[in-house]
Amino acid sequence: MNYPHLLGNSKVKWVDTEWLEDNLDNNLTIFDVQPDIHDYIKEHIHNAFYFNEWFLREMQGNNPARYIPHDAISTIFGKLGIRNDKPILFYTGKGSYSKKGDGWGQTMAAYSLVRFGHENVHILDGGIDKWKKEERGLTKVFPTVEESEFEAEVHDEYQIEYGEFKNIKDNDDVVVLDARPFKYYAGPSLWSKEGHIPGAKSLQAAAIMNPKNRQLLKPKDEIKSLVEEREVTPDKTVICYCGTGREATNLFLVFKWYLDYPDVRLYEGSITEWTQRDDNPTVTGPSPY
Template sequence: MEEKMFTSGGMERLQAMSDRQNVPYPRGDGKVKLVTADWLADHINDTDLRIVDVQPDVHDYIQEHIPGAVYLTEGILRVSNRGFPTSYSPTGCIQESFRRAGIEADSPVVVYTGKGAFSGRGEGLGQTMMAYSLAKYGHNMVYILDGGIDHWKSAGGELSQEFPDVEPSSFTAEPREEYAIRYDEFRRIKDNDDVVVLDARPAKVYEGQGPWRMRGHIPGAISLPWRSLMDDGNPALLKPNADLDIMLEEHGVDRTRTVICTCGTGREATNEFVLLKWLYLYPNVRLYEGSFTEWSAYPDNPVVEGPEPRAARAEAALPR
């Protein structure tokens, strides 16, 4: 397939398609990689491997989990700060949580979630949220189980109700601030020609049906719902690379530009950040952790309703 059939970066994504057959994927020294159920079955007894279960309810974990997995709820990651509801928890609290889970910064950690067998809840985002947060706070070898526990079960993987004997680790949290983009910088650069802003929320929320006091989306943001990137039957399983390639091309997600991933609270956007930064190796990817919740907290910020990213941009940007 020739390069001229693609926007810039097409051949790199073709290489990613080929590399995905080799796990952990992709090759190289990226902080986050993808592994399969077969790979985990082959390595489940590795002495340095830690498996982290982030199913949506602790009762899901109690009822069934992958052998050796320790439960670590993603709820430890964020807490209200000065009234803002989705701030990251203090670094010391996150560090202690990772230590209690026996996580070492330079030993592989496999993260998975799924639709809870007890609660019936779970949409797959827990594993990208936890993977991003592990890397953000200094972990160097995070593996996401493609398809989560549901794919593990469909592949015949063993389940357990045993709780592992875990010794606390000496994990030291060292935040990598370069992953995130803060409000002031986001506001300053978001409309630059060399920047593309993605909105990972469902299309109906992007268009104006969300719960925020201001409805719609950030002017200029392109709607790319995170769920559209995932298997129809399993929201923790990425679609084949060929399908992902087409969607990225159609949305103009060009690796020559800075890509800023946004959503409602910074959680859905971790799915696209992980995909673009670590699996497709885009050189300039940022995550706006405050996302629409922070943007809409400023009453003077413009918003756009409807399906078009820029239809009302000029009008919305006018002084009021």
């Protein structure tokens, strides 16, 4: 891949460790999204602030994973010093202290930033694990936040609500992708109903990542091959979902700003919302229907 990887006016760009090292002291705000604050305390990249992705969502109604109100987002992002006119970079890792990293923290954070109005977001391809493997510098020093006035601007065009999703999911020009591990797609899982939403195809978020590093994308030709196998073509509306709308942010960002698909949506309610409706069926086994 040539870095930074961007497409036209792409709001999300993938950059490599060399690019980041060259830009550490430039006009760039860096956020560490490792799974536990103790991972950050133990080691982080120079000038990186800690970003706790878990404060972004809360229980609303019978859905435990809805975004907090946008005015609260504005306050929190302002406290973190996020500015619309300054580029942002996110990275995560397995967590040298917690060992809990699944790789999705940086895509969840990046999606959330563009969803609430930021237009210049970077993702460190390979995360801090690749950075460490290359023996680049780490620190225990915490930079000082300069608070900002961030005004969230909600971009609802990136997500799809339950009602619209249910109405269009079976249309010929729509393809629905389940980003969860295949064992959850096909059978028993954490949710009250087994299997997947009828019509959904399985494309695990992890399948497009390097198996030795969940933060590192596979080569583009390998990703395209996985997509072509599932007949996910650019002329269709692509709707991604997972358990709570977090894991699927990886698919959303890749389709939207890496493969340059024109119409990509994230069903944020995902299987958690779907299975709370008594009349909604699910399908077990390897086939969509």
